[in-house]
Every structure is written in structure tokens, then in C-alpha cells.
Amino acid sequence: MTTIGVKRSAEVIVETASSKKLKLSEKVEEEEDSLDELDSKDELDSKDENSKEDEDENLKEDTDKEDGVETSKTSSKEAHEAQRKLLQDRKIKRKSGIEVEQIKKLWEKLRVRNPPVPKEVRKKLSDETWKLCHGVIGDLVLKHDASRVVQTLVKFSSKERRDQICKELEPYYYPLAISAYGKYLLVKLLHYGSKESRTLIINSLQGKFRKLLRHREGAYVLEDLYVLYSTSKQQRQILREFWGSKYAVFSDDSMDDLTIQKACAESPEKRRIITSNLATAIQAAVEKGSTGFQMLHAVMKEYIKVFEGDEVREFIDLVKDQVAEMVHTPEGSEVACTVVAMANAKERKSILRGLKPHANLMAKNEYGYTVLQMIFMTVDDTRLVDKSFSSEYSESFVEILSDKYARRPFLYLLNGLDKAYFSPKALKELEKYLKLSEETSKKPQEKRRKELLNCFMPLFYKTLSEHAYELLSENMGSQFVQELIMNNELPEESAELREKALGTIIDGVKGDITKESHLIHKKYTERLLKSLLQGGKWNRERKEVDQIAGIGIGYDFAKKFASQLFDSGEDEEALKMWISDNGGAFVLVGLVDCFKLHEKDADASKLLDSLRNQKEFIEQHEENSKGAHLLRTILD
Structure with missing residues (x-):
């Protein structure tokens, strides 16, 4: 694996689990609004328009030269009419050409939003459109204008009709997923479709999930499919495909309880094949710029459960500069914590350098704060930690100390792993990472914590002094102030403060x-x-x-x-x-x-x-x- 530079924006950290990152399904309506402003034209329409502009320009030059000769204007008009007629004839002669033209006329009426189409009229138009689409829908879905006709039909149709559309489109799911226009229709089918329809789509795409993750358009579809529309069982089914072809082709209910640890334990050769397949898929996706996808984070999480030896160093080398793109999802946060725990001093320096510009977003994130917590608990170079984050937090520390998530790493500096602020589940997770860090973190944990507390204590009191009302007016902030005042671990340094x-x-x-x-x-x-x-x-x-x-x-x-x-x-x-x-x-x-x-x-x-x-x-x-x-x- 090779080191890949950070390719995505810092905003990918925000998410609001709950997140959080804008999904493709949320972009469908935006895409419709922007495309509604365009005329419904296919490629031949564009060619017609371009050729019209070229011919207008040529005719303008000719008429300029002949200075108002009437015959040139007449010839130009006749030529344009002839060309339009030719293009219209070509459209009609295409496969399902007549139906497509009729469908588009109905759609122009159906898609009107202002004023809204009455429900009865909309139902009638939908029924007429479906009659024309039925049997030729496969000829429509891969063209940008005709695909939008089917999207509108899906949106306004009954459950039964949507199921019919899904069944008729079954042979086209993969082409739709990798199509610049078709992907929106596929996501619309997932969004409005029934449980059975979603299962049909997932089963139809089985065996192609690895290709989708590496594809520019398909990665967005797979992301929504995995995160928003799959059950936990289906998510496991998708992930197993990344283990290798055997698990993609022969996936069945008997494999539902099969974990990657059990699969790798069957034989050294099987472990080698599985880890190699996962490593290849991860590297290809990272090189495509997909590091911010939760789907990729889930694949990475599978990999870190079984990697060992040189695989650890190669994986960390691949992602060390892109940890900021991983901290906003539960799977990505777990991967990032593992990377921080197992990284050596040089690798941790690179990780902190990459996280520094995103320190505020990371700390306030539902999952990202755990990564900051692990940095505080495992990085021996406390001066580097202080240098990396103190300056980033100094201007917005009142928000950090009042935030539900961001304050927790700093409460750890004050009170250690206080059960009042850390649940048994969280403590168990942190203990797991600490165990992973035993080979790379040599400084006693309490010594590391007190050194960091000494670094941040002046900033705590400075924030209280300058922003007392803002901090005390928030319940979370007021609670933090109580813990700060009652901390007596550094009495000499903090007595005056x-x-x-x-x-x-x-x-x-x-x-x-x-x-x-x-x-x-x-x-x-x-x-x-x-x-x-x-x-x-x-x-x-x-x-x-x-x-x-x-x-x-x-x-x-x-x-x-x-x-x-x-x-x-x-x-x-x-x-x-x-x-x-x-x-x-x-x-x-x-x-x-x-x-x-x-x-x-x-x-x-x-x-x-x-x-x-x-x-x-x-x-x-x-x-x-x-x-x-x-x-x-x-x-x-």
C-alpha cells in the first residue's frame, strides 16, 4: 500500500449519526429542481442545437458578405426546417421512439409543481404514463430526460406499481448504479420502494459490490444502499463479498453468523486470501478518493479485526494522512482509534498533523470525540498533542467545553475515566484500544494525563474568565466548571487561577x-x-x-x-x-x-x-x- 494525500474536504467530518453526511438520496430532489430548469432534450437534441448555432453562424457570415440577399435567408430557414424534421424522424424511428415522445408530453404535465397538479389529475396522468412505459421501461432509464420520467412515476405511484417497476428493471440495476443519470432513479426506487423491492435490488447487485465501491458513480449508490436501506443481515451480506468471490457467489443463510475471525481461523491460506482481498479493495477505494464513505469504513473495520504484522504498518501508512475523513462514522471512528493506538511515534505525528485543521469538527462529532480521547490516552509526546490542539481550540473553547461530546476528553484530563461521564460500554471500548497500544505507548497513562492537564489547565481557566456567562449559562458548561474548580491534582499551579x-x-x-x-x-x-x-x-x-x-x-x-x-x-x-x-x-x-x-x-x-x-x-x-x-x- 502507498501513502495517499487527503483528497476530501474537512466538512466530511460533520455529520450529525446521528450526524451527519449528506446522502445521495437527499440530493435526488435537488437534482430534480436543477434539471427542471433545462429543456427535456436527449443527445440528438443537443446535436441539433449545436448544429443550429454553427449553421446560424455560417449563414450570418454568408449574408454579411452578400449584404442582405433575400435568397440566403430563405435558404437558411428551409435548411433549418429540413434538419429539424430529419432529427424528429430519427427520434421516432428509434426503438420505442413513438412511445418515448408520447411519454415525455405526459410527463411535462405531470411534473408541474406550481400550481400543484390535483391528485385525481396526477393519478390519471400517472396511469397513462405507465401504460406507455410498460414493456419499454428498459429503453428509458439510461437517458437523462427519460430516466426522470420514470423517477416521477416512481414518486407518484402506488406500492403495487412501484413493485412492478422494480421487477421490470431487475436486469438494469447495475447499469443504473454506474450511470450518471440512472443512479438517481435507483436511489429513488430504494427510497420509495418496499422492503421486498429493496431486497430484490440488493440480491440483483450481489457479486458487484466491490466494483461499485471502486466506481465514481456506483460508490454513492452503494453508500446509500448500505447505510440507509439495508438491514443488519443485508449489511453483513454486502461486507462478506469483500472477503472474496466464494462469499459473494455462495452467500446464504448458513453464513449469516459467520464472522471474519471465524473465516480466517479455518486455515492460514484462507486468512491470506481474505486479507489480500480486503487490502486490495481498500487501497483501490482510497486511491479513488472514497475515504469519507461509511461503506469503506465498514470494510476497513473488517480488515483491522484480522490484520497483523506488516499488514498493520502498510494499512496505517495508507490512511495516516486521511484519518480526518474517517472519524465521523461509528465504523470509521473505531478504525481511527485502532490506527492511533497501534501507530508508532512517527506515524502518530503524521496523524496529528492531518487532524489539526479539523480539531473542532472532530471534537464535536458524535464519534470523532473518541479519537481525540484516544490521542490523549496513547500519544506519549504530550508536547506535540498540546501544540497540535491548544491553538486550534483557544478561540472556540467555550463551545468545546459546553458540547455534549467535545467536553468528554477534557473531563478525562480532569477526572480520569470517571464512571459519571463514561458508560460501561465506553470504558470497555477504551480498554480495548489501550491494550492495542501497549507496544507503542510506553509512558504510564496517569503521567501522560497529568502532563496534558498541566498544558490545558490555563486554557480552561482563561475560557472561564473571558466567557463566564456563556459557559455558566449552558448546563454542560456549568457542570464542567464544577469539575474544574474541584480538581486539586495541580494545587500549586492552579491555586491562583x-x-x-x-x-x-x-x-x-x-x-x-x-x-x-x-x-x-x-x-x-x-x-x-x-x-x-x-x-x-x-x-x-x-x-x-x-x-x-x-x-x-x-x-x-x-x-x-x-x-x-x-x-x-x-x-x-x-x-x-x-x-x-x-x-x-x-x-x-x-x-x-x-x-x-x-x-x-x-x-x-x-x-x-x-x-x-x-x-x-x-x-x-x-x-x-x-x-x-x-x-x-x-x-x-
Whole structure:
């Protein structure tokens, strides 16, 4: 295998699983709209138009020379009429020529969108069109204008008629798949067709899937067929064809449970044939520029299950510069994580260089963030990781830390593989990749994590300082801030930054709490403040707070909070505003919990007395506020 440069755009990463990448079936309607602007002409029409332009030019020159001779104009007009008549005669004399001309006239009426054709009229036109198409449909589907007639017919027909069209087109599925115009009809059949019709199409194409993946047009059809319209059983059937001809020709139900590992374990020779076939198909597809296709990622996933020795190095060498095109699909993400885990230092440098321009898109992707996670967990050169990604994230880090997926690798830097953020399934997958990296990653994992945490910690606090409201107004971002503040692994380096951050949080919740934009109305802000006041996280198992000492939260934070927001209890109006707000009342509950442990302290007793003096006001709100009810309870 040889190294192939990145050929596709960075936008291929986005996908929105859910993705995600624009499928060919979504382009069918766009293709119809753009083609509707053109006249319905076949190749002879184009030739007629070109010859007309050429002849007009020649006649213009002749008439210019003869300066208005009437005979030249008459001859030109007669010549044009004769040529048009000749072309029309040729069309009619073609196979099914008369029917095609009649069909196109009906289609011109059927395809009108503005105003929409009434349902009854549309049904009548569809019936008439089908009568003319029936028996000659194979002569229509490979021409761009006639193919669009059949597309429209498929769109507006009943299930029974669609099934009829599918059966009649069975001999033409492969030519349609590799046709610049026919592929749209085939995708339309998949989109509107029944389960039986889709099965018919897949079975008809069996034995040709490898050719389709290497074909410029066919690759798009195969992508939609595999990703959107195949069942899991059919997907396995498609993938088995890439193992070799035997599995393409003799595929049946007995092979349904056959995995590639079992097939390769039957004999060394069989393993060699299967891996060779997969490697050849992958290389050909990569060289064709199909690295972004999920279908190819699935084939790669099959290959990495059984490759070994030199095959590993050859595969990594082939895809190391194109990992960015693979991270947006579940199969591609798994392949990319395996490549990162098994790559050596030099190969990882190439991978990171290719991923750097796409760092933001990768981190926010449903599957791409896992690749960033593996980079953090396996690449020993932490300076290279910092250099590759810190600058890319610096401008948009507030979005990264508030994103459902992108924040997870950075939560790993703060807390390790915390089960609160990583599911058992995710932990199992990560453990698999770590095992693969044992030969190429020599640095202890915890040492690598703390080195990266030291690199990113200033950026975390800088983002909080400059974008406090944006970060705290998002539940995900506010949750990240809590984990950041409560991380005490680097106390000396982050003590000053943490102190400033706590001041920033207090400043963020100052002001008129009755305003809808106030942070207290954001769901997680209340929890963040309560945790900081109580001095740690709530432990669900033990039903108590796990105190974290020495980092400025708990009583130290509570005193600053009470002093700056309530003037240590003397600002009755501010206290009443917080009591009357349900979220604010819950924060006061946390403040009271903390101060009751230090009631002998003058500042604590002063605020508690002020709140007890507001008992009547609290009772007025407890009927409609759980926070006020709880506050009255703990003050008694």
C-alpha cells in the first residue's frame, strides 16, 4: 500500500449519526429542481442545437458578405426546417421512439409543481404514463430526460406499481448504479420502494459490490444502499463479498453468523486470501478518493479485526494522512482509534498533523470525540498533542467545553475515566484500544494525563474568565466548571487561577435575580453554587457530601458569597429576592447548611439571624416553592 494525500474536504467530518453526511438520496430532489430548469432534450437534441448555432453562424457570415440577399435567408430557414424534421424522424424511428415522445408530453404535465397538479389529475396522468412505459421501461432509464420520467412515476405511484417497476428493471440495476443519470432513479426506487423491492435490488447487485465501491458513480449508490436501506443481515451480506468471490457467489443463510475471525481461523491460506482481498479493495477505494464513505469504513473495520504484522504498518501508512475523513462514522471512528493506538511515534505525528485543521469538527462529532480521547490516552509526546490542539481550540473553547461530546476528553484530563461521564460500554471500548497500544505507548497513562492537564489547565481557566456567562449559562458548561474548580491534582499551579475563577462565578450571579437572563434561572447554576457552598460533590451512595479541603470552596467560598451578595445578611432586599426564587432558595439552603457548621463564627451567625428574621416572608412563598419550604425546614 502507498501513502495517499487527503483528497476530501474537512466538512466530511460533520455529520450529525446521528450526524451527519449528506446522502445521495437527499440530493435526488435537488437534482430534480436543477434539471427542471433545462429543456427535456436527449443527445440528438443537443446535436441539433449545436448544429443550429454553427449553421446560424455560417449563414450570418454568408449574408454579411452578400449584404442582405433575400435568397440566403430563405435558404437558411428551409435548411433549418429540413434538419429539424430529419432529427424528429430519427427520434421516432428509434426503438420505442413513438412511445418515448408520447411519454415525455405526459410527463411535462405531470411534473408541474406550481400550481400543484390535483391528485385525481396526477393519478390519471400517472396511469397513462405507465401504460406507455410498460414493456419499454428498459429503453428509458439510461437517458437523462427519460430516466426522470420514470423517477416521477416512481414518486407518484402506488406500492403495487412501484413493485412492478422494480421487477421490470431487475436486469438494469447495475447499469443504473454506474450511470450518471440512472443512479438517481435507483436511489429513488430504494427510497420509495418496499422492503421486498429493496431486497430484490440488493440480491440483483450481489457479486458487484466491490466494483461499485471502486466506481465514481456506483460508490454513492452503494453508500446509500448500505447505510440507509439495508438491514443488519443485508449489511453483513454486502461486507462478506469483500472477503472474496466464494462469499459473494455462495452467500446464504448458513453464513449469516459467520464472522471474519471465524473465516480466517479455518486455515492460514484462507486468512491470506481474505486479507489480500480486503487490502486490495481498500487501497483501490482510497486511491479513488472514497475515504469519507461509511461503506469503506465498514470494510476497513473488517480488515483491522484480522490484520497483523506488516499488514498493520502498510494499512496505517495508507490512511495516516486521511484519518480526518474517517472519524465521523461509528465504523470509521473505531478504525481511527485502532490506527492511533497501534501507530508508532512517527506515524502518530503524521496523524496529528492531518487532524489539526479539523480539531473542532472532530471534537464535536458524535464519534470523532473518541479519537481525540484516544490521542490523549496513547500519544506519549504530550508536547506535540498540546501544540497540535491548544491553538486550534483557544478561540472556540467555550463551545468545546459546553458540547455534549467535545467536553468528554477534557473531563478525562480532569477526572480520569470517571464512571459519571463514561458508560460501561465506553470504558470497555477504551480498554480495548489501550491494550492495542501497549507496544507503542510506553509512558504510564496517569503521567501522560497529568502532563496534558498541566498544558490545558490555563486554557480552561482563561475560557472561564473571558466567557463566564456563556459557559455558566449552558448546563454542560456549568457542570464542567464544577469539575474544574474541584480538581486539586495541580494545587500549586492552579491555586491562583481557581481563586480568580471563584470570584468570577460570584460576579456572574450578582444583579437583579428577577431578570429572566440571570444565571440562577439556568438549571445547573443552582447545583454548581450549592456544591461550592457545601464544599464538595454529593455522594449518592453514602447520602452525604464528599468534602474537598484546601481549594477555597466550602466555608471560605460561602463567606465571600454572603458578603458580596447579601452584605453578610444586612441587605434584606437581596435576601428576599433570592428567597422568592425557587432556584435562589435552594442556593440559600446550601449556604445555611454550611454556616450551621460554623455558627459560632460572627459572619455565619449574622446571616443565619437575618434569614430567621425573614421566616414570615419565607412561609409566604413555601406553598409554591420547594426551595423556600426546604429553607424554612432547615432554619427551624
